[in-house]
Amino acid sequence: MASQEAEAMFTSQVEITQLTFGLVDSMALKCAVELRLADIINSHGRPISLAQIASGINSPSTDISYLARIMRYLVRKEIFTAHTPSDGGETLFGLNQKSRVLTRDSEGSITSLIIMQHNPCLLEPWHRLGQCIKEGGTAFSKAHGCELWDLASRNPVVNRDFNEAMACTSKITMRAILSHYKDGFNNIRSLVDVAGGMGGNVAEVVRAYPLIKGINFDLPHVVATAPTYEGVSHVAGNMFETIPNADAIFMKVSALLEIFFGLKLLQQ
Numbered sequence: 001m002a003s004q005e006a007e008a009m010f011t012s013q014v015e016i017t018q019l020t021f022g023l024v025d026s027m028a029l030k031c032a033v034e035l036r037l038a039d040i041i042n043s044h045g046r047p048i049s050l051a052q053i054a055s056g057i058n059s060p061s062t063d064i065s066y067l068a069r070i071m072r073y074l075v076r077k078e079i080f081t082a083h084t085p086s087d088g089g090e091t092l093f094g095l096n097q098k099s100r101v102l103t104r105d106s107e108g109s110i111t112s113l114i115i116m117q118h119n120p121c122l123l124e125p126w127h128r129l130g131q132c133i134k135e136g137g138t139a140f141s142k143a144h145g146c147e148l149w150d151l152a153s154r155n156p157v158v159n160r161d162f163n164e165a166m167a168c169t170s171k172i173t174m175r176a177i178l179s180h181y182k183d184g185f186n187n188i189r190s191l192v193d194v195a196g197g198m199g200g201n202v203a204e205v206v207r208a209y210p211l212i213k214g215i216n217f218d219l220p221h222v223v224a225t226a227p228t229y230e231g232v233s234h235v236a237g238n239m240f241e242t243i244p245n246a247d248a249i250f251m252k253v254s255a256l257l258e259i260f261f262g263l264k265l266l267q268q
């Protein structure tokens with residue numbers, strides 16, 4: 001019995017330790033994106049050696065043994081493949097399905113999400129969850145003295161990182177939604193996406209239903225950086241004051257972001 005208890009205790013210690021160091025996985029991913037490791041391998045079109053990866057990194061003093069440790073970790077996490085020839089030749093590192101989504105600019109890339117998540121301004125509020133429970137309020141305002149939208153309107157890097165991350169995840173989820181949600185858009189001729197970010201959601205709807213006139217509505221600093229989409233007009237404003245008229249309103253936010261930023265979209 002005592003040994004069973006000791007075994008259970010040990011298992012718990014291991015599991016909690018793994019959870020604690022979950023941060024390492026996240027930071028190793030950030031490092032891979034920052035150094036464009038997947039893009040470097042991808043540019044060769046085949047698995048490559050450590051020295052080839054190192055020569056693709058934009059630095060005159062790359063520490064190859066440090067790189068080896070990061071690559072070993074990412075291989076262990078099944079982010080990259082590694083193949084060592086039986087004749088003792090150099091290990092070659094290649095891409096798999098996971099590392100393909102770590103290539104920038106590729107269809108299905110989720111690098112923008114990783115970049116946003118590790119922006120120091122967006123990391124800081126995670127330290128404030130306990131404080132939010134004790135005192136109420138939002139983690140973001142406790143960390144920065146203002147809400148995300150205010151900071152983004154003053155900080156172009158936060159604005160870009162956040163908007164691009166939203167656009168990247170929206171493209172993936174909207175395509176999945178549209179492939180299953182068949183009839184809802186058939187009878188409307190105009191659609192406004194309220195708090196639509198850079199307009200990717202409504203652009204996907206209009207792409208699938210070209211007769212719909214799409215309106216993307218968001219704060220001025222967001223629509224100012226939005227790309228042009230055929231059939232979509234961008235309108236800047238504050239949804240708590242007024243929103244553009246349309247046959248239907250579309251809204252999409254993440255429950256996680258609601259917890260994190262204390263979004264008050266539907267309560268007001």
Ligand SMILES: C[S@@+](CC[C@H](N)C(=O)[O-])C[C@H]1O[C@@H](n2cnc3c(N)ncnc32)[C@H](O)[C@@H]1O
Nearest residue numbers: 166170195196197218219222237238239240252
């Ligand atoms: C979590 S993001 C979601 C973006 C987009 N709907 C998507 O799914 O990718 C929330 C959006 O709400 C916008 N937002 C916040 N407050 C707003 C307001 N008062 N009026 C209009 N948009 C607002 C932000 O600028 C941001 O683009």
